[in-house]
Amino acid sequence: MGSKERRERIKQATREGILSGARQIAQAEGWSGLTIRKVAELIEYSPSMVYEYFASKEAILEALLEIGFQQLTNAMQQASAAHVDPYQRLQAIALAYWHFAQANPDLYQVMHGMDGVTVNPELRNQAAWPTCLLVEQDLQLLLIDEQVTSPNLREDSEILWAALHGIVSLALSQRLSQAEQIEARIQRTTQALLQGLLMTNS
Incomplete structure (x- = not known):
C-alpha cells in the first residue's frame, strides 16, 4: 500500500x-449534550484536530443524517428485493423502516x-429523496x-411514509402502549x- 492510500485510510478512520x-x-446524554470538545475528549484528540474534519457540530449532524438515510435506504431496498409481490414488498419495507429506527434511534433522531x-431542511429533503422514491416506486x-x-402517486406515498413515521416516532419515545406489538x-x-x-x- 502506498503512502497516499495509507493517509487516506487514516483520514477515513x-x-x-x-x-x-x-x-x-448522544446515546449517553442526548443530542443537546453534543459538543466538539466532548467528542475530542472521548476520542482523545484535540478539538483543533476534530475541526480539521468537521467545521462545527452542525457539520457532524449533517454527515450523520446522510449516513442514516443511506443505511435506511439500503435496508429498505434489500427488504423490497426479497419479494416479488408488490404488496409484500411494501409490507417488507415498512418493517425494515422500523427495524432500522429501533436499532439506530440516535441516527433516526438526527x-x-x-x-x-x-x-438544514433542504439537506434533509435531499438525503431523504432515495427513501421517498423507493416507497413511491413500490407503490406504483x-x-x-x-x-x-x-393521479396523486407522490401524495399517496407520502401518506404511507407519514403514517409509518408517526408510529415509529411514538414507539421510540415510548408513548405507545404494548410497545412489543409495534411490528403488528x-x-x-x-x-x-x-x-x-x-x-x-x-
Whole structure:
C-alpha cells in the first residue's frame, strides 16, 4: 500500500471515529449534550484536530443524517428485493423502516429533527429523496398490479411514509402502549392504508 492510500485510510478512520464518538455522546446524554470538545475528549484528540474534519457540530449532524438515510435506504431496498409481490414488498419495507429506527434511534433522531436536532431542511429533503422514491416506486408497482392509476402517486406515498413515521416516532419515545406489538401495528396500518389507497383510486 502506498503512502497516499495509507493517509487516506487514516483520514477515513479518523472521520469515522469522530462520528462514532458523537453518537456515543448522544446515546449517553442526548443530542443537546453534543459538543466538539466532548467528542475530542472521548476520542482523545484535540478539538483543533476534530475541526480539521468537521467545521462545527452542525457539520457532524449533517454527515450523520446522510449516513442514516443511506443505511435506511439500503435496508429498505434489500427488504423490497426479497419479494416479488408488490404488496409484500411494501409490507417488507415498512418493517425494515422500523427495524432500522429501533436499532439506530440516535441516527433516526438526527434524520428527522428529533431531540432538539436542527439540520438544514433542504439537506434533509435531499438525503431523504432515495427513501421517498423507493416507497413511491413500490407503490406504483402495486397500483399497476391491481390495474389502478393514481393521479396523486407522490401524495399517496407520502401518506404511507407519514403514517409509518408517526408510529415509529411514538414507539421510540415510548408513548405507545404494548410497545412489543409495534411490528403488528405497522403491518395493520400498512395494510389498511394500501387497501384504502386502492379503493380511492379504483
